[in-house]
Amino acid sequence: MADHAAPVLITGASRGIGEATARLFAQKGHPVALLARSVAAIESLADEIGGLAIPCDIADEAAVRRAVHKSATEFGGIGIVINNAGTLAPAARILETDPKDWTRNIEVNLFGPLYVLRHAVPLLPKGGVVINVSSGAAANPFVGWSAYCASKAGLSILTRVLAIEESDARGIRIYGYIAGRCRYRDAGIQSRQPHELGRRS
Numbered sequence: 138m139a140d141h142a143a144p145v146l147i148t149g150a151s152r153g154i155g156e157a158t159a160r161l162f163a164q165k166g167h168p169v170a171l172l173a174r175s176v177a178a179i180e181s182l183a184d185e186i187g188g189l190a191i192p193c194d195i196a197d198e199a200a201v202r203r204a205v206h207k208s209a210t211e212f213g214g215i216g217i218v219i220n221n222a223g224t225l226a227p228a229a230r231i232l233e234t235d236p237k238d239w240t241r242n243i244e245v246n247l248f249g250p251l252y253v254l255r256h257a258v259p260l261l262p263k264g265g266v267v268i269n270v271s272s273g274a275a276a277n278p279f280v281g282w283s284a285y286c287a288s289k290a291g292l293s294i295l296t297r298v299l300a301i302e303e304s305d306a307r308g309i310r311i312y313g314y315i316a317g318r319c320r321y322r323d324a325g326i327q328s329r330q331p332h333e334l335g336r337r338s
Contacts, residue, residue: 143216151178155221170208195249220250246288263308
């Protein structure tokens with residue numbers, strides 16, 4: 138499967154890095170599967186770029202398995218996997234965070250990519266690519282971002298372990314991408330940046 142035509146599966150494809158990445162690959166002629174919970178957004182993007190919209194909550198392994206299978210069936214395989222989906226919430230100090238919200242962050246940011254890897258990596262051909270999108274928060278603590286920092290640190294080390302376990306054995310390339318600061322459309326998150334969470338009233 139040649140790189141220039143390799144089908145691409147992107148999670149968190151409804152906005153931000155995921156949307157921009159999907160547009161770029163589509164422009165270069167790749168078939169693109171768009172995974173996200175935001176059905177209207179990915180359907181609109183799919184119509185615009187000629188991609189395949191697959192509604193999916195990556196914290197649900199059964200949904201991930203179905204989405205990966207649908208993408209591989211539609212495109213005749215998967216050549217590039219981009220684990221981009223993630224959540225910043227809960228944005229709160231550790232002692233003020235509901236453990237259920239913390240757990241949801243780990244389910245999305247760490248277990249979600251794990252599920253994608255478990256079901257997509259076995260389908261990659263030699264020369265296939267995995268890109269896990271992490272963050273500078275994986276190595277830098279921020280007040281109010283405990284769940285996000287912890288989950289992204291987990292994803293970074295997961296990527297490194299996957300590389301030593303599978304890159305040579307399968308002949309695939311595995312990368313971790315450290316994204317810089319991005320704008321969030323979620324006003325609730327955007328309005329509570331780390332420096333603000335550090336202030337006590």
